[in-house]
Each structure stands twice: as structure tokens, then as C-alpha cells.
Amino acid sequence: MDRQRTNPFVEFLELLADLAILNVLFLLCCLPVVTAGASLAGLNYAAEKLRRQEGRPAANFFRGFRVNFRQATIFWIIFLCLIVFLFLDLYFLIQNGESGLYLLLLGLVLLWLIFTFVYFYPLLVRFDNKLLRHVRNAFLLSLTHLGRTICLTALALAPLLIWMVSGQLLLYTSVFWLLVGFSAAAYCSALLLRKVFAAQMPEERGD
Numbered sequence: 001m002d003r004q005r006t007n008p009f010v011e012f013l014e015l016l017a018d019l020a021i022l023n024v025l026f027l028l029c030c031l032p033v034v035t036a037g038a039s040l041a042g043l044n045y046a047a048e049k050l051r052r053q054e055g056r057p058a059a060n061f062f063r064g065f066r067v068n069f070r071q072a073t074i075f076w077i078i079f080l081c082l083i084v085f086l087f088l089d090l091y092f093l094i095q096n097g098e099s100g101l102y103l104l105l106l107g108l109v110l111l112w113l114i115f116t117f118v119y120f121y122p123l124l125v126r127f128d129n130k131l132l133r134h135v136r137n138a139f140l141l142s143l144t145h146l147g148r149t150i151c152l153t154a155l156a157l158a159p160l161l162i163w164m165v166s167g168q169l170l171l172y173t174s175v176f177w178l179l180v181g182f183s184a185a186a187y188c189s190a191l192l193l194r195k196v197f198a199a200q201m202p203e204e205r206g207d
Helices: 008-030 036-052 057-067 069-095 101-126 131-144 146-156 158-165 167-172 174-192 194-198
Strands: none
Touching (some): 008 036, 008 057, 008 174, 036 057, 036 069, 036 101, 057 069, 069 101, 101 131, 101 146, 131 146, 146 158, 146 174, 158 174
């Protein structure tokens, strides 16, 4: 059921409740790790529907999870393997005191992966396309909307960035992340991407 217009405070409370539901579903569906990609797809789909005030959060989440499961999971497994490989490679290079062109190249590849990642799932749940085309479009969008890309990256990596600043600060904010943090980040991303995808609306999924 679409949310009816009420007073702003009640709407805010309803939004928080919806975000809490999505956050719990997202975290639970991430537990097997291999399903984290599909969980991200479900979260992004539900966040976009929430932005439009369409449907129920749980139903939207599971629809996004189910419909995009294959592509979301394939991309997630490949992404996870590449990230682990790059971090291990960077770690051993730094431990051995290596620097120079190879280190710079690894850093650029890591940046490419992150930039592609933050656009991939929003694209996946909005448009019908082949996996490689989604990957290509995600990277191109990340370059043509660099300001938004930086904001999306900050949202996606917020827990890691907080931990890098202070492990104790991450502990203090852990309740927020467990209750609404990840779904709130996805909702903010949906708001940021509204204008980015506006020109592509004719190709957008109609579900």
C-alpha cells in the first residue's frame, strides 16, 4: 500500500520503521555471504520503491532479491574475489616495502571496482540489461557524475571509513548500523541517483 500523506513527523516515523524493516532483512540475507549480492539488490530495489512511496518494504525487498538473484550473485562473487586478491596483493607489496607503478596500478583497479560497485546494484534493479553491460554502464556513470560518485562511495564505505578514523567510534555507532544504517544509506543513494537515471526512464523497468 502506498504511504498516504500525513504530517511530517508521522511520515518521518513511518520512514524510520520502513528503513528498520529493510535493514533487518538486508543483514539477515547477508549472513550466508554468498547471498549478500542478492541482498544488496533487494535493498536497492526496496529503497527506490520507498523513495517513490510504492508498495510494502518487505515485499519489495524480496521481489528485488528474487528477480535479480542470478546477476546480483555472479557480480558479487566476482567482485568479492577481486577485492580479496587486490587487498592481499597490496598488503604484501606494502609489507615488502614495494612502491611505484604496480602499486599505483593496483590502486586504480581498486578504485575502478569500488566506483563500478556503487552504481551496479542501482542500475541492476532499475534496468533490464546483460551483466557486462551493467558493469560498463556503472563505470561510465561513475566517471560522468564524479561528485555523486564520491558521495555514493562515502555512503557505501561509511562503516569502513568510520573504523579507519576510530574503532571506538564505530562501536558507538554500531546500534545505528544495526537498526537503520545500511537501509538509510541505500535510501540516500536512491535520492542521489534520481536525476542521474531520469534521462533513462523510458528504458527503466516497469515493475
